[in-house]
Amino acid sequence: MLTGGESGEMEYFLVTNNPLVKGKYPQLVGHYLAGPVIGVFLQVRDLIHKGHRLLTHPLSGSLKPGRIPFKTVFLSRKREDLDFASLQYIEESIDLYYRTVPPTPVRWPEELLADYGAIDLSQVEAALESLGS
Amino acid sequence: MVRLELGRILIKDVQFGEKTEVRDGRLFINKEELEELLLEDPNIAAVAVELAKPGDDVRIIPVKDVIEPRVKVEGPGGVFPGFISKVDTVGSGRTHVLAGVAVVTTGKIVGFQEGIIDMTGPGAEYTPFSQTLNVVVKVTPVEGLSQHKHEHAVRLAGLKAAAYLGAAGRAVEPDRLEVYELGPFPETAARYPELPKVVYLYMLQSQGLLHDTYVYGVDAKKILPTIISPTEIMDGAIVSGNCVSACDKNTTYHHQNNPVISQLFARHGKDICFLGVVITNENVTLADKERSSSYAAKLVKMLGADGVIITEEGFGNPDTDLIMNCRKLEEMGIKTVLITDEYAGRDGASQSLADAVPAADAVVSAGNANEVIELPPRGKVIGDLATVEVIAGGFAGSLNPDGSIRVEIQAITGATNELGFSKLRGEGF
Numbered sequence: 368m369l370t371g372g373e374s375g376e377m378e379y380f381l382v383t384n385n386p387l388v389k390g391k392y393p394q395l396v397g398h399y400l401a402g403p404v405i406g407v408f409l410q411v412r413d414l415i416h417k418g419h420r421l422l423t424h425p426l427s428g429s430l431k432p433g434r435i436p437f438k439t440v441f442l443s444r445k446r447e448d449l450d451f452a453s454l455q456y457i458e459e460s461i462d463l464y465y466r467t468v469p470p471t472p473v474r475w476p477e478e479l480l481a482d483y484g485a486i487d488l489s490q491v492e493a494a495l496e497s498l499g500s
Numbered sequence: 501m502v503r504l505e506l507g508r509i510l511i512k513d514v515q516f517g518e519k520t521e522v523r524d525g526r527l528f529i530n531k532e533e534l535e536e537l538l539l540e541d542p543n544i545a546a547v548a549v550e551l552a553k554p555g556d557d558v559r560i561i562p563v564k565d566v567i568e569p570r571v572k573v574e575g576p577g578g579v580f581p582g583f584i585s586k587v588d589t590v591g592s593g594r595t596h597v598l599a600g601v602a603v604v605t606t607g608k609i610v611g612f613q614e615g616i617i618d619m620t621g622p623g624a625e626y627t628p629f630s631q632t633l634n635v636v637v638k639v640t641p642v643e644g645l646s647q648h649k650h651e652h653a654v655r656l657a658g659l660k661a662a663a664y665l666g667a668a669g670r671a672v673e674p675d676r677l678e679v680y681e682l683g684p685f686p687e688t689a690a691r692y693p694e695l696p697k698v699v700y701l702y703m704l705q706s707q708g709l710l711h712d713t714y715v716y717g718v719d720a721k722k723i724l725p726t727i728i729s730p731t732e733i734m735d736g737a738i739v740s741g742n743c744v745s746a747c748d749k750n751t752t753y754h755h756q757n758n759p760v761i762s763q764l765f766a767r768h769g770k771d772i773c774f775l776g777v778v779i780t781n782e783n784v785t786l787a788d789k790e791r792s793s794s795y796a797a798k799l800v801k802m803l804g805a806d807g808v809i810i811t812e813e814g815f816g817n818p819d820t821d822l823i824m825n826c827r828k829l830e831e832m833g834i835k836t837v838l839i840t841d842e843y844a845g846r847d848g849a850s851q852s853l854a855d856a857v858p859a860a861d862a863v864v865s866a867g868n869a870n871e872v873i874e875l876p877p878r879g880k881v882i883g884d885l886a887t888v889e890v891i892a893g894g895f896a897g898s899l900n901p902d903g904s905i906r907v908e909i910q911a912i913t914g915a916t917n918e919l920g921f922s923k924l925r926g927e928g929f
Binding site for chain 1: 610611612648708744748785815818843845
């Protein structure tokens with residue numbers, strides 16, 4: 368079971384740079400890293416090396432990671448041996464980030480930030496529904 | 501035996517008129533009646549219906565969905581079950597198609613907009629919907645509507661418009677009648693014992709807002725992989741939840757006209773034995789991916805397939821579903837052929853998919869979505885061009901002062917469609 372179980376304690380936490388996710392699910396956010404998506408990816412990679420497992424795909428949304436302002440990733444709270452599949456997914460995602468990020472930083476209009484935030488939030492809520500919140 | 505007659509009424513022109521009807525191969529549309537029908541939705545503040553025909557100096561952006569008008573003439577159920585019709589099982593009897601006509605929905609849902617259809621010029625080469633007579637429905641929601649409700653309203657408006665127009669073909673004698681029939685699995689398999697038995701594994705986007713798909717009205721992210729008759733799909737059992745990845749998100753039109761299904765039917769009994777279709781999803785959690793890929797592979801195995809064709813929808817996250825499906829089927833001894841597209845960089849030299857496995861050794865590419873194209877200005881824009889710089893295939897500097905745009909073909913609706921519903925392909929060398 369991936370859900371919190373009888374104790375009610377969540378067996379996962381989120382790494383995110385999306386203020387909408389932080390605002391709506393503060394109790395689930397383990398690491399909030401304001402800034403570009405790569406910050407989230409690198410934090411996730413480090414946590415995977417510490418034994419946490421990836422529970423959601425870092426490339427959720429079929430949007431280029433270098434071209435979006437927000438990303439949220441679910442990790443297992445429990446630490447085990449290094450999970451190579453998790454590591455491979457995040458490394459591929461980091462690689463794709465650097466391949467898709469424009470040479471000059473994108474300036475997102477406020478309205479767009481809200482919409483990108485909502486798309487990421489909808490993926491978070493799809494995952495919560497699946498994992499059990 | 502499931503048997504569907506698909507009667508194609510070849511439409512050679514679309515015009516506005518006093519009455520919505522098909523006359524002499526022309527579709528006339530009562531614009532006011534159609535707009536009033538769509539305005540019945542309290543979430544919609546305004547509707548504008550326009551026509552865009554092949555060769556017109558028109559750019560449509562942002563395209564949300566494309567839908568083919570169809571009507572159920574005989575047999576149970578009606579088109580788009582779960583939305584327009586009740587949830588009776590469809591796929592048998594007779595359905596009429598207004599062939600050559602497409603409903604195209606446009607209008608902002610989120611601020612970053614994509615989905616370009618140019619009706620002429622170089623961009624027209626990349627989308628099949630430059631060749632259709634398009635009834636463009638621009639939907640403006642009421643103030644303050646959430647993105648989810650907005651998406652729902654646009655989705656329903658497109659389906660309603662397609663059903664409304666399709667109904668004009670109810671009493672019209674079709675120009676062409678196609679018959680699709682598929683028997684129970686044991687009978688089908690026994691009929692062609694010498695031919696390889698092939699199943700089609702049909703992956704559906706199911707990641708969240710603007711990345712969803714519906715099956716009989718059910719959100720595909722909430723299904724276990726299941727068996728569906730290919731003829732049900734032709735009656736609109738699978739509906740797109742609109743898009744933000746235009747080149748390789750399957751529109752409802754693509755589902756209605758899936759070329760993998762039509763080719764499997766065409767070759768059934770000749771060089772393959774087409775057993776049927778399994779649909780599966782592309783969820784965001786890895787547990788869902790494991791569950792769905794294991795379950796889908798098991799179903800294919802239970803059907804007794806020797807080989808399976810797998811089509812992907814989208815890229816990135818679904819690449820992992822694609823590869824899991826491939827690996828698990830190959831491990832069961834079932835041969836796989838994958839249809840996907842590539843994000844291989846502007847020079848095509850980078851890794852094409854975000855995931856890979858050695859067993860994926862038979863892959864058909866529908867093209868490289870990162871290819872850059874220059875689209876000259878068009879005389880008329882239906883929709884909104886201003887946000888082209890922030891669409892998925894656009895970039896800063898995409899929009900020139902003269903209205904021309906420079907984008908990756910990712911921005912063009914259907915450009916690298918992973919059902920193969922396009923003119924592009926990748927070649928190995």
